[in-house]
Amino acid sequence: xxxxxxxxxNGRPDLEKAVDNSRRDFLRKVTLAGAxxxxxxxxxxxxxxxxxxxxxxxxxxxxTEDNRLVEIPVEQMRDFKPDLKMLQTRGREGIAGRRWxxxxxxxxxxxxxxxxxxxxxxxxxxxxxxxxxxLVMQESVNTPAFFMPKPCQHCDNPPCVSVCPVxxxxxxxxGIVLIDNERYLVCRLCIAACPYSARIFHWQEPTxxxxxxxxxxxxxxxxxxxxxxxxxCLFSADRLREGMLPYCVSACPNGVFYxxxxxxxxxxxxxxKETVRLSELLETSGAYRLMPELGTKPRVYYLPPRNRIFExxxxxxxxxxxxxx
Amino acid sequence: xxxxxxxxxxxxxxxxxxxxxDWVVPEERxxxxxxxxxxxxxxxEGERLYNINxxxxxxxxxxxxxxxxxxxxxDPATEKIQRNSDGEIFHKVTVGRGQMPSFRSVMSAEEIxxxxxxxxxxxxxxxxxxxxxxTSSAYPGAQISLSMAYLEAERQVIVRAMATDEEKSxxxxxxxxxxxxxxxxxxxxxDEEKLTDKNGVAAFVIPAGLPGDTAGNxxxxxxxxxxxxxxxxxxxxxxxxxxxxxxxxxxxxxAMWNSVRKAPLWVIxxxxxxxxxxxxxxxxxxxxxxxxxxVGSALRGNLRPASDQEPTNKQEAI
Numbered sequence: 162x163x164x165x166x167x168x169x170x171n172g173r174p175d176l177e178k179a180v181d182n183s184r185r186d187f188l189r190k191v192t193l194a195g196a197x198x199x200x201x202x203x204x205x206x207x208x209x210x211x212x213x214x215x216x217x218x219x220x221x222x223x224x225t226e227d228n229r230l231v232e233i234p235v236e237q238m239r240d241f242k243p244d245l246k247m248l249q250t251r252g253r254e255g256i257a258g259r260r261w262x263x264x265x266x267x268x269x270x271x272x273x274x275x276x277x278x279x280x281x282x283x284x285x286x287x288x289x290x291x292x293x294x295x296l297v298m299q300e301s302v303n304t305p306a307f308f309m310p311k312p313c314q315h316c317d318n319p320p321c322v323s324v325c326p327v328x329x330x331x332x333x334x335x336g337i338v339l340i341d342n343e344r345y346l347v348c349r350l351c352i353a354a355c356p357y358s359a360r361i362f363h364w365q366e367p368t369x370x371x372x373x374x375x376x377x378x379x380x381x382x383x384x385x386x387x388x389x390x391x392x393x394c395l396f397s398a399d400r401l402r403e404g405m406l407p408y409c410v411s412a413c414p415n416g417v418f419y420x421x422x423x424x425x426x427x428x429x430x431x432x433x434k435e436t437v438r439l440s441e442l443l444e445t446s447g448a449y450r451l452m453p454e455l456g457t458k459p460r461v462y463y464l465p466p467r468n469r470i471f472e473x474x475x476x477x478x479x480x481x482x483x484x485x486x
Numbered sequence: 487x488x489x490x491x492x493x494x495x496x497x498x499x500x501x502x503x504x505x506x507x508d509w510v511v512p513e514e515r516x517x518x519x520x521x522x523x524x525x526x527x528x529x530x531e532g533e534r535l536y537n538i539n540x541x542x543x544x545x546x547x548x549x550x551x552x553x554x555x556x557x558x559x560x561d562p563a564t565e566k567i568q569r570n571s572d573g574e575i576f577h578k579v580t581v582g583r584g585q586m587p588s589f590r591s592v593m594s595a596e597e598i599x600x601x602x603x604x605x606x607x608x609x610x611x612x613x614x615x616x617x618x619x620x621t622s623s624a625y626p627g628a629q630i631s632l633s634m635a636y637l638e639a640e641r642q643v644i645v646r647a648m649a650t651d652e653e654k655s656x657x658x659x660x661x662x663x664x665x666x667x668x669x670x671x672x673x674x675x676x677d678e679e680k681l682t683d684k685n686g687v688a689a690f691v692i693p694a695g696l697p698g699d700t701a702g703n704x705x706x707x708x709x710x711x712x713x714x715x716x717x718x719x720x721x722x723x724x725x726x727x728x729x730x731x732x733x734x735x736x737x738x739x740x741a742m743w744n745s746v747r748k749a750p751l752w753v754i755x756x757x758x759x760x761x762x763x764x765x766x767x768x769x770x771x772x773x774x775x776x777x778x779x780x781v782g783s784a785l786r787g788n789l790r791p792a793s794d795q796e797p798t799n800k801q802e803a804i
Contacts (some may be wrong), residue, residue, distance in 0.1 A: 257700075257735070258733075260733060260736060269512040271555075273542070275542065317736060318741070319743050320743075322744075324745040328746070330741060331745065332736065332737055333736070333737065334736055334737050334738075337734065353623070404671070406671055412541060414587075415585065421669065422669070422670045423733075424733045425697055426695070426696070427669040427670075427671075429669070429671035429672040433582070433588045433589065433591055434592070434672055436591070436669050436671065436674040438674070470584045470585050471555060471556060
């Protein structure tokens with residue numbers, strides 16, 4: 162009995178203790194939860210207030226693409242990388258109100274090859290792949306030879322664009338003829354149609370295929386290049402967008418190239434950076450265009466090689482060896 | 487008498503010998519000096535500019551590796567170039583001659599002086615003389631400013647240069663001023679360089695055919711030719727003096743080379759008619775086939791009783 166009582170006696174405090182413990186536990190938990198809620202709430206509230214305050218003050222001024230100055234909250238700023246769709250759209254539209262034109266002064270070209278090198282490095286071409294060919298011209302045996310750099314003529318009536326069955330090569334409102342590698346079908350009709358032989362075909366994997374794997378294709382630079390596509394001079398459409406002269410024009414050390422906007426009647430020499438009236442330059446120098454009888458209306462003008470200031474000298478021909486590794 | 491022929495030949499040869507070598511710099515330009523002293527900093531900046539603008543022809547100074555041209559460009563470290571005065575080098579770089587292009591629009595006066603500073607670093611005997619801008623300037627301590635006005639009737643831009651200090655304002659006289667119209671890749675010189683008259687005024691004529699933007703606006707700026715003396719003061723403004731740009735887009739017209747929507751009407755029409763004709767023919771063939779089928783089934787319907795009887799006859803036969 163006593164044992165039982167003892168047992169009961171002993172048992173009751175145990176139970177009470179347990180109940181007591183659980184109550185204490187519960188109270189502790191409730192207090193803790195309350196404290197957490199209050200602190201959390203306060204934190205969230207202060208955070209909200211801070212955000213609100215930031216929203217009012219943290220504005221930043223941004224120049225939009227159409228040249229408007231706007232104010233946007235700092236927290237809504239995102240890093241912007243032009244995606245393929247945007248590059249394609251703006252690459253096809255071109256720059257409104259412009260009509261690019263190039264003038265090549267043959268009396269100044271001494272085949273320094275700086276234009277070719279600048280072009281090849283910008284467009285990731287091999288040493289034997291050319292957007293500009295420097296041809297040796299000699300009209301007849303008793304007339305002197307001269308060098309003639311020949312880029313794409315960016316015709317206003319481009320036969321290459323007419324024959325393209327898939328709209329992969331196209332003309333823009335500012336006069337530039339471009340190629341969209343994303344639409345290209347490997348028919349190569351454009352190469353055959355071009356009377357100036359301005360286009361080349363990529364038979365090999367591009368030189369920087371590995372490095373450019375994740376790079377977005379820029380139709381205005383034609384980079385990354387792609388095996389099995391056509392490429393040609395682009396008048397450095399990407400540089401024109403930034404207000405800079407094409408790669409070849411600014412690389413020339415002899416003042417051969419002039420480039421500018423026909424609408425502004427002005428062309429700027431790439432070497433001297435001197436800007437002259439296009440109409441005056443063409444008229445006073447007796448300018449001409451290549452194969453006018455074809456009616457292609459090129460946007461490249463040539464100034465005849467008269468009053469040359471140096472002797473014609475054909476440099477040594479270089480042999481290019483492909484790096485197999 | 488026997489020396490006549492050699493003497494004449496020598497006399498004939500003399501001008502031809504000196505012809506290629508003499509590059510005469512106008513007397514007033516020879517004594518021109520830099521407005522700042524040449525330091526290690528200007529030398530470094532000059533080296534950068536030299537490598538961009540001069541290296542491709544003149545080579546690395548001291549290495550005698552300039553490219554082979556006639557006349558040779560020459561190594562700037564050699565005595566031939568170093569015996570030029572600062573003003574002469576400055577003038578030759580600015581103006582250019584023959585195959586040497588003019589760097590007037592490529593580098594500012596300050597940048598050309600920095601290049602001279604680099605070239606001079608290869609001459610140990612060189613001692614620089616610096617121009618004191620305050621003493622050489624006719625208007626010491628004064629703030630020089632330009633103002634512009636456009637006279638629409640005369641198509642003239644009047645530029646006025648004034649030097650103002652604390653007490654008074656006086657016109658800047660006999661100063662060369664140039665006027666430029668802003669173009670996409672650079673500044674187009676409008677009219678020639680003009681000297682300011684006794685009132686500090688220079689008048690420029692805007693040529694009639696100068697194109698402006700779509701509204702005919704041209705943004706023009708005026709500046710002094712001698713920026714070392716008068717400071718790099720410029721004055722920009724927009725005037726409505728240009729032709730309105732109405733050229734429009736080059737892909738607006740219908741053409742074979744244009745996009746599908748802008749194809750010539752005859753192409754769209756003949757192609758459309760062609761496609762319709764082919765599909766129409768296919769549709770016609772299918773309709774005819776349907777007709778044959780209906781006629782065929784009608785005929786089969788008429789014949790069916792006869793064919794149906796056959797098996798029954800056979801059954802009966804069995």
